Amino acid sequence: xxxxxxxxxxxxxxxxxxxxxxxxxxxxxxxxxxxxxxxxxxxxxxxxxxxxxxxxxxxxxxxxxxxxxxxxxxxxxxxxxxxxxxxxxxxxxxxxxxxxxxxxxxxxxxxxxxxxxxxxxxxxxxxxxxxxxxxxxxxxxxxxxxxxxxxxxxxxxxxxxxxxxxxxxxxxxxxxxxxxxxxxxxxxxxxxxxxxxxxxxxxxxxxxxxxxxxxxxxxxxxxxxxxxxxxxxxxxxxxxxxxx
Numbered sequence: 538x539x540x541x542x543x544x545x546x547x548x549x550x551x552x553x554x555x556x557x558x559x560x561x562x563x564x565x566x567x568x569x570x571x572x573x574x575x576x577x578x579x580x581x582x583x584x585x586x587x588x589x590x591x592x593x594x595x596x597x598x599x600x601x602x603x604x605x606x607x608x609x610x611x612x613x614x615x616x617x618x619x620x621x622x623x624x625x626x627x628x629x630x631x632x633x634x635x636x637x638x639x640x641x642x643x644x645x646x647x648x649x650x651x652x653x654x655x656x657x658x659x660x661x662x663x664x665x666x667x668x669x670x671x672x673x674x675x676x677x678x679x680x681x682x683x684x685x686x687x688x689x690x691x692x693x694x695x696x697x698x699x700x701x702x703x704x705x706x707x708x709x710x711x712x713x714x715x716x717x718x719x720x721x722x723x724x725x726x727x728x729x730x731x732x733x734x735x736x737x738x739x740x741x742x743x744x745x746x747x748x749x750x751x752x753x754x755x756x757x758x759x760x761x762x763x764x765x766x767x768x769x770x771x772x773x774x775x776x777x778x779x780x781x
Contacts, residue, residue, distance in 0.1 A: 541752075541759040547573055548763055555769055563773040564748065565726050567756055571747050572725035579728050579740070581721040584700050588728055590740040592720065596712065598737070599699070606711045609697040609704060611672065612690060613682050620683040627680055629672040629704075632658035634690060636683050672697075678706030 543551070550573050555561060561569075571577060581588050582595055589595040599605040612634030620627055624638035628649035635652055637645035649671045653659055661668040674680065679695060695704050698711045700719055705711045728736065729744070736744070746752075757773070760766045 541755040543759045552765055567753060568726045577725050579723045579725055581723055581734055583719050586734045587737055588731060588734050589737045604699045606696045606699055606708055608694055610692050611695055612692050620680060624680055626675045627683060630656060631672055632656050672704055674704035676705040676710055679704050
């Protein structure tokens with residue numbers, strides 16, 4: 538096994554951490570070291586109650602499983618729309634492109650229900666009744682499409698968030714919404730104690746591998762090269778003896 542080397546910058550980070558957290562145990566200190574050494578930035582994906590090693594790992598995982606976005610076709614109706622520059626949310630009929638704005642109709646959700654229930658183009662049925670299916674979006678770029686008057690009806694491919702079902706004009710907009718509203722950063726030292734959440738499999742394996750006894754021993758050996766850590770090491774070794 539290669540000898541573990543603690544760089545000067547990592548030594549300073551560890552020293553600051555232990556001076557601030559004098560009662561930190563060995564495992565907690567190891568986790569702090571790993572977070573800094575590997576630049577780990579764990580995130581909790583609130584929707585799935587799962588902790589990932591990083592935001593990039595989460596996004597790659599969701600995209601690979603088709604759980605990040607879906608392509609959706611919408612119809613944009615010609616002529617004046619019930620949308621203006623102050624509209625923040627729209628309700629869209631997927632069959633005709635009919636739209637109701639949150640600031641241009643007193644009850645837009647009721648209106649869209651009534652519309653799709655009577656819409657001749659709505660051929661979807663459930664129990665013999667028309668399915669009251671409609672789309673919503675709060676993406677300003679989507680909303681702009683309904684403000685501009687067009688001579689002919691057009692169809693447009695947009696993206697539906699797999700997390701919320703809301704429509705967005707681009708994949709980047711979905712990612713921004715997910716990062717801002719559905720992720721929470723968690724320090725690595727707190728990850729093992731998050732009993733309400735599961736740890737993504739590869740991340741869990743990484744933590745378990747890094748906390749193997751041989752690697753912890755290498756960490757103590759590397760740390761012992763610096764006099765400023767001797768009192769902490771003595772304390773950890775004493776605790777280990779008491780547990781035995």
